[in-house]
Amino acid sequence: MTGAELFRALHRPRPQGDPLVLPGPWDAASARACVAAGFEALATPSAGVAASLGYEDGATPADEMFAAVARIARAVDVxxxxxxxxxxxxxxxxxxxxxxxxxxVGCNIEDSGEGGVLKDPHEHAEYLARVRSAAAGRLFVNARIDTFVHGDGDPEQAMARAASYVAAGADCVYPILAPAGLLPLLRSAIQGPLNMLARLDGEGPSPAELGELGATRVTFGPGLQRRAAAVLREIAAALR
Structure with a gap:
């Protein structure tokens, strides 16, 4: 079984309340720590990687992002x-x-561009279809939907975008920052795996609770990197 096949198998089927939980490492050391904790797969966060490289979110040059991903992938066997x-x-x-x-073995691709402007959903669906075709099964494509972070938060628009992206071949959709209360509605209308974002500050539903509401998988964005940075600041301050 290839890495992409293994990753795809981790998504289906998932018992309700038992989503695939994917921590977000930002470098090789954090990736190894996550694997040592028992996680079966990892999902890098662009914002967390950017911070580790000294960039603002969205400002990392492509070459540096791919190099960071390569270091993480080489460091682990998941x-x-x-x-x-x-x-x-x-x-x-x-x-x-x-x-x-x-x-x-997989990727997140978001449907907003520079300045947070939402892309035309039909054009973006065509882009996703070409990615899926070029990958020929070698990548699990997670289509991020940005209507709740950059749009007007209309669930109908989010569901319409999700349907277009699934029809284009996306393996999973990710309505980032969608309110947990909308998850049952989104779940009822979206075919296939559904990714939701969980917080690490104790606010909002836990990964298991998101699973009960319909999430197939749960990610944390740059949450782990930001929490680790906060702990390091506390340690550094104590050393002074």
Missing amino acids: PVSADVEGGYGLAPEELVERLLEAGA
């Missing part, structure tokens, strides 16, 4: 999915090639 933001302006075929070269 599947690694990479957050590649909006695709860095790369043609789908080149994006797939670079992901595979980095050792990734």
